[in-house]
Amino acid sequence: MRTEPTSQFAMPRIDARALLGLYDPADTTDWAPIRAAQLHAGSQLAFFLLAANLIGAALVTLLLEHAAPLWAMASWGAVVAAVAVAVTFRRLAARHRAASSATLGDVRDTVLEGIALAAVWSVPPLAFGATADSTTALGLWIVLSVLMTASAVAMAALPLATLSFLGILGTAIAAMLFLVGGPVLAASILLFTALLMIGCFTRARALVVIRAGEISLAERDETISLLLREAQDHSADWLWETDAARRIVRASPRFAHSVGLDPVSINGKALLEVLAGPTWEAGNFSAGLRTLGEHLKGRVAFSGVLLPVRVGDTERWFEIAANPRVDERGAFIGFRGVGSDVTEQRESADKINRMARFDTLTGLPNRLHINETLGRAMADATKWGSRCAFMMIDLDRFKAVNDSLGHPIGDRLLGRVSERLTALMSENELIGRLGGDEFAVVVRDAGDGARVERLAQTIVDALAKPYDLDQHTLYTGASVGVAFGPRDGATAEMLIRSADLALYRSKDQSGGMYHCYEPQLHVAAEERRILEQALRKALSNDELDVHYQPVVDAGTGSLKGFEALVRWTHPELGSISPAKFIPLAEDARLIAPIGEWVLRSACAEAATWPGETRIAVNVSPEQLHNPGFVAIVASALANSGLPASRLELEVTESVFMRDDTGAVKVLERILGLGVRLSLDDFGTGYSSLGYLSRTKFSTIKIDRSFVIGASKKVPEAIAIIRAVVALAQSLGMATTAEGVETEDEHRMVQDLGCTKVQGYYFGRPLPVAEARSLAQRDWSDRAAA
Template sequence: MTSQTSSQFAKPHIDARALLGLRDPADATNWGRIRAAQLHAGSQLALFMLAANLIGASMITLLLTPLVPMWQLAGWAVLVGVVSCVVAFRRLSDRHRNALTAELKGVRDTAYEGVALGIAWSILPLAFGHHANAMVALGLWVILSLLMTASAVAMAALPLATIAFVTLVGASIALTLLLIASPVLACAAGLFTVLLAIATIGRGKSLVVIRAHEIALAERDETVSLLLREFEENGSDWLWEIDAQRRIVRANPRFAVSLGVDPMTMNGTPFLQVLAGPTWEAGNFSAGLRELADKLKSRESFRDLLLPVFVDGEEYWWEMSASPRFDERGAFCGFRGVGSDVTEQRRSADKINKMARFDTLTGLPNRLLINETLQRAMQEADRWSSRCAFMMIDLDRFKAVNDTLGHPVGDRLLGRVSERLQTLVSENEMIGRLGGDEFAVVVRDATDTARTERLAHTIIEVLSRPYEVDQHTLYIGASVGLAIGPRDGRSAEMLIRSADLALYRSKDAGGGVYHAYEPQLHVVAEERRVLEIALRGAVENREMHLQYQPVVNAATGQLTGFEALLRWQHPELGNISPAKFVPLAEEARLIAPIGEWVLRTACAEAARWDLPVRVAVNVSPEQLHNPAFVSVVAQALAQSGLPPERLELEVTESVFMREGTQATQVLERILDLGVRLSLDDFGTGYSSLGYLAHTRFSSIKIDRSFVQGASKGTKEAIAIIRAVVALADSLGMATTAEGVETEDEHLMVQQLGCSKVQGYYFGRPLPVQEARILATRQVGGSVAA
């Protein structure tokens, strides 16, 4: 039975043909109920897909009205509406919504629905695609892509119908793009279609696996309930009876068997002596037995009294209930009661209690037990006027392990970390796992501050040693935040918050260090909180504005463009430095709306300038990791009327550091719009030459730290500038030196070969009106003149 049960709950093997409704496999999986669930899922989202088709048809009609005769569009829209309604009504039928099982034909027939919808939508690009220009073709592709994606996500439970629809529509739009656009776009459309089909099959498999597990769990619950009822019917308690001298009378056979003694020898034996077993002679009685003795002595009734009993050296737990007995004259004559063996229940309760308080992955105390231990430590520290401590530990670079090697390796690494931590603590400390890659240490007695600090340093040093996991040598580190109670918090919650602030400071310092809590950290955190609240309304309240710093030709001093710089003037806090609020905006996920406002405002202003100078706008990595940013750039150019070649987007090297994103593809699509790209702060980050070769940058900006170093005669800085200039020249890129503040610095970067310069020597960031005047009067002169 055990092997059968384990196989029943093993992960089912999903036959792709059975998933598509092409065959009915003869395996243990209940495909009839799974097919019914597939059809039921299709009926639940039928109205959603109907609405998606109708809305998509309406949007297409509005898009093509200026280009295609209305009667043709109306005829096509009616066809789509009729087919969509028929498909929706079929999926909403009672046999789909109420059936507990379904035959193979029911799932297979949904393919006709997908084919019908696919043909109806394929008419659109094939019949009307040649009327479309580039923008209209892009709109068609966006709408059809959204419709295909919605189908792949919402109707993955019916993969055969969904794949038929996606394939037909994708093939038609790919053919249309091949004829009216380019093979590259056609290939992209084809690849997108193939990926959607693969995703549909994968999601369909996941849904089937979930349903198979639900069916197996229901069957398991029925089996478990049956076994429990059988156990309860066959189980029974035993009776016991004692006289006024607390000696056993008429020993119950089941009671004697439970104690492992002969029922005949139990009569007349002191009841407490029998229960105490080997502890009777030593007098080392348990608390439960002492409570039982008190109850018997006071002749009180008791119920569900729990006490440990030792039988053949093994501990059992009994639950006792009894009432005093009196004769017809009212004289006390003993107790009569019932007992039951609750050892299994006790062990189960202990196991549940352990599961509730210990981490299943590492076996360490979890957040609940850590909080309870810290609260007791705080109480003891308050009682004895001593100190306790709390450390928060965060692993450095652990996310990279999960991202590159997978979560199973990451879990095994966490196990190794917990093993090392357990070797570092004594009876005075308790180590636990808060969750993820965060651990904690509760120091019950932290009177010796130096010892506590040594423990923090030791934790960092030990956890930073290499690990060997699955033939991989892994290097991580640790950051520690320390708080001392009750100095840094009068409650456990306050102390944890203080340690968290100290940990944040350690992480902010680059990791691999520990910091103790300081009151200033709370002030900084509160300032950040207030600043974040103010930042959320800064754009709407028109507190943000742009200033424009000139960028000039290094040889002639002729103005070539401006860099748009964001400034924030708060009505109460005054001018707030970008170095303070920009990182906060990135952390609070506010940089995207703020960056979009900057882009639109800068384009609108640059369109007013008389000279065809460029405007440079800084773009955050968060914006470039969003594929929709391409549409934002296109809209900003279209609404402002600014030619694309006059817009330059500045990106930093950090945008290429995150794996698995679409930043490179987004940049390529932006370049296709005609916008120029500039690599900002080159040399201050990771400086990989790979992305210079694969991304078409028009210029490289040399950070002001190198310019200042070179002006002081630092050989390394001069060598770096020369190397960057040589690299840029070989790749056909311009070089812009930032932070040029004196004439000597200007002459130096000019001699080193920089093509453009920017800095206070040529102009500070200017308000919009002054920048507009400078862009208007720079006809033949130079900024430096």
């Protein structure tokens, strides 16, 4: 016959033998804390019991002063006091008051206290009561009855001791009354004693029931607290409990259902076996199951253990938490814990993690993922004495695609680029997108440096092939920078910096190639940093000067004007080439204040020149995209007194490559001031006739590269110069040939139709005093002619 399992939190059945301390039942009730509660309750009225004994002894001595010798009563009173004090100190022992559990022997030993008290209190009725008169016997009966009642109240928590005391003393009193008053009185005292014993036992049972309920509630509160704590943090779903051998006991139906087992048959199975499922026999355990096993082995509290569990044909994820359980002796008896099915939460977390670590446009790993992978590769390389590598990839001409065809086409192009890059990767490499048109490759094992360089060249070749998108054939190349770790950087950040410097080297050399990091690149970068810091102070330290290069008539050689060119002389670094500091000023966003200073200085100087000598000043795209630049030009003219017709601003074709019309509007307002415009370096950029028709230029300047080519009889260069001259003539514009350094070059550009020339043949850029002298002399020569 199968018995129903006892509920985990059911109220215990009270066994009379266990209540008396004669038996320790082998049921699910833990009697150790109940016995401790009995001892503790007995100690609470210890002083009351002591007072009752001492007062009772004094009253009995007074009653029997004529019926017994004084020495006998004094001796008896001393014995009563000694026994009562001993019992009181025993009840108040610290180990009983502080203990949360007590053994069966602790309760059983209290019977000696009851017997000892009963023995000393049985002496007066048995030794002296039978010979006393009826009045004395009646008084003795009353005192002892009150004492029995007080003891039944004070000692009820310890029923074995109390029942022993009441039974022995009640029998002694009954014997006395039998001899003095007959059987009726003896029977009455026996009935009274029985009633006291029944009341004592009932009160003792009530105390045990209350304490057992408190223990059950505390156990329930502990479990519910664990459940609530885990539910608040992790949405706990079910309870589980094991014994000391890690076998499941009292499994909840929800737990059994979660692992796909019957709620009855799951009891007695090893917890790890149930959670391992089909992998138990193979021994192919997950990391989470191994972690759980370590916690169970260590017998310590734990939480947040994640492990996969195979339930049928699906894999679920459980989160486990538990606390160890101990008995009254502090011995480990198992675990009680909670579990949750967090499959949906984990899938959601995985999705969020993927969004945080992968690029949404291309699906490639993003910057965070790349940095983590590179960090691990660097750690492995340092640990094993090997090498890893990092490549930075920047697309060439991608901005032109975005500007001309729009961002949607640009995004689709990035997707196609990522597909080509992914196809080139092996398990040893990770390709990712840093942002914009920048990609990166982490090579985990770069022991074969030649293979890494072949991969870099393969990337350059693959990305140079055309792309067909929406009936557009697009061409974009790639520049690649390569750095090897830990040789080129001891940390991931340093290695990225080294690869970035190598990438700049590739782009500086027109792109479409790869470069490996070299120490001199860092030297150049450091030099650039020092120059930038110095350039930021150059204006305030009065280190900049404006030199003036003559521009002459191609036919007569007469001076037509000057081009203002900024020069920088540092007190420690010396003269610094404009080829170095002008690009640096543009990157550092310093070109605008420097350009404004050059404009104002040039206008102020030109205003001192005689005649109609013009001044040409270069203007950067950044200045022209500032709507306030028109006011700066007007202010420079007004402050210097220079007529607007004598100022010519030189702009390059790159101004028109942005997708807005802000620069064109600024140029129109400048033309409205009466200032002339010159198109510099025509033919070297994105030459288009569209902006020539929209903007009224007075001069087109032919770049020196075409002049050199024409002097070497290169047909294409000669054809370009002729075409530019013809175009300028048809539009009513002058043409200026730059970089003329020999008489042959001068004669050649003159024959090709250029109206003005500029170059070392006619004069290098001159300091302000020499330029002013040349302007005065030319004016004097004209006046004399």
